[in-house]
Amino acid sequence: xxxxxxxxxxxxxxxxxxxxxxxxxxxxxxxxxxxxxxxxxxxxxxxxxxxxxxxxxxxxxxxxxxxxxxxxxxxxxxxxxxxxxxxxxxxxxxxxxxxxxxxxxxxxxxxxxxxxxxxxxxxxxxxxxxxxxxxxx
Amino acid sequence: xxxxxxxxxxxxxxxxxxxxxxxxxxxxxxxxxxxxxxxxxxxxxxxxxxxxxxxxxxxxxxxxxxxxxxxxxxxxxxxxxxxxxxxxxxxxxxxxxxxxxxxxxxxxxxxxxxxxxxxxxxxxxxxxxxxxxxxxx
DNA sequence: TTCTACATTATAATAGTTCTAAACTGTTGA
DNA sequence: TCAACAGTTTAGAACTATTATAATGTAGAA
Numbered sequence: 001x002x003x004x005x006x007x008x009x010x011x012x013x014x015x016x017x018x019x020x021x022x023x024x025x026x027x028x029x030x031x032x033x034x035x036x037x038x039x040x041x042x043x044x045x046x047x048x049x050x051x052x053x054x055x056x057x058x059x060x061x062x063x064x065x066x067x068x069x070x071x072x073x074x075x076x077x078x079x080x081x082x083x084x085x086x087x088x089x090x091x092x093x094x095x096x097x098x099x100x101x102x103x104x105x106x107x108x109x110x111x112x113x114x115x116x117x118x119x120x121x122x123x124x125x126x127x128x129x130x131x132x133x134x135x136x137x
Numbered sequence: 138x139x140x141x142x143x144x145x146x147x148x149x150x151x152x153x154x155x156x157x158x159x160x161x162x163x164x165x166x167x168x169x170x171x172x173x174x175x176x177x178x179x180x181x182x183x184x185x186x187x188x189x190x191x192x193x194x195x196x197x198x199x200x201x202x203x204x205x206x207x208x209x210x211x212x213x214x215x216x217x218x219x220x221x222x223x224x225x226x227x228x229x230x231x232x233x234x235x236x237x238x239x240x241x242x243x244x245x246x247x248x249x250x251x252x253x254x255x256x257x258x259x260x261x262x263x264x265x266x267x268x269x270x271x272x273x274x
Numbered sequence: 275t276t277c278t279a280c281a282t283t284a285t286a287a288t289a290g291t292t293c294t295a296a297a298c299t300g301t302t303g304a
Numbered sequence: 305t306c307a308a309c310a311g312t313t314t315a316g317a318a319c320t321a322t323t324a325t326a327a328t329g330t331a332g333a334a
Contacts, residue, residue: 056314077214095257112252116269120232123271130267132253134260193283
């Protein structure tokens with residue numbers, strides 16, 4: 001678990017000013033061993049639960065986007081409606097529970113190697129993501 | 138290539154009334170050997186290019202959703218902003234060109250078998266989709 | 275043809291996200 | 305230390321994609 005001064009260093013070293021809003025969001029997102037998935041809405045709720053200071057919605061968006069750009073968060077493509085983010089930035093895959101509308105990590109090691117036997121000329125592969133949709137058995 | 142009376146049969150047999158708007162949209166979506174990807178916006182533009190009758194936006198949404206529900210279209214999860222649909226409803230995967238914001242089919246046969254070595258208790262796998270993000274080499 | 279249920283339409287409403295411009299605050303350097 | 309600047313936050317407006325609404329229209333059955 002990191003403490004605030006670690007977050008300050010982390011932010012500063014990535015060229016982001018360590019403001020109290022950003023530090024607070026760091027605490028919520030990264031102050032745990034577990035990684036998790038969230039929407040902006042989830043994050044806003046979590047902020048209002050854990051602090052009395054309100055952080056404006058625009059700041060939450062700005063911060064999440066800044067963190068995504070710096071590689072501290074990953075965005076996960078799920079059927080439209082809203083953006084899901086993942087604090088686990090390592091390469092891995094996902095289950096998506098269509099009944100519970102819930103995302104669950106799949107460790108990279110739990111997915112056999114994915115072979116792509118075709119290429120697009122002039123393009124290089126950036127990532128290969130597997131989304132496994134599940135439903136009640 | 139199908140003609141209108143085929144579309145009328147197709148619609149009727151799936152319990153959708155063959156209205157002229159639906160037939161027009163069928164022509165645009167299915168009147169070609171090739172399958173393709175589109176957003177609602179793309180489709181609206183294509184409609185206004187190929188006909189003088191205007192089809193209201195609400196009808197386009199309704200029709201696309203009806204077709205999706207009937208299995209004539211697939212929705213593809215790509216980073217948020219808007220929904221992508223695919224006239225290719227067979228099982229297959231996608232390249233997503235991050236520079237051109239373009240989707241390209243990958244034939245199922247061009248992706249080696251994907252092994253998922255973990256399960257969620259009480260859930261069964263509905264689909265396994267691979268999204269390969271590419272960028273300029 | 276006439277009736278009825280389903281479709282279409284324009285428009286309003288909603289939800290998620292981004293923009294804007296003013297106020298605020300970390301940081302730098304005198 | 306403190307002023308000044310550049311980056312940040314903020315509230316609210318604006319924007320975009322999508323869905324809901326309620327009136328009008330139309331396909332198909334009798």
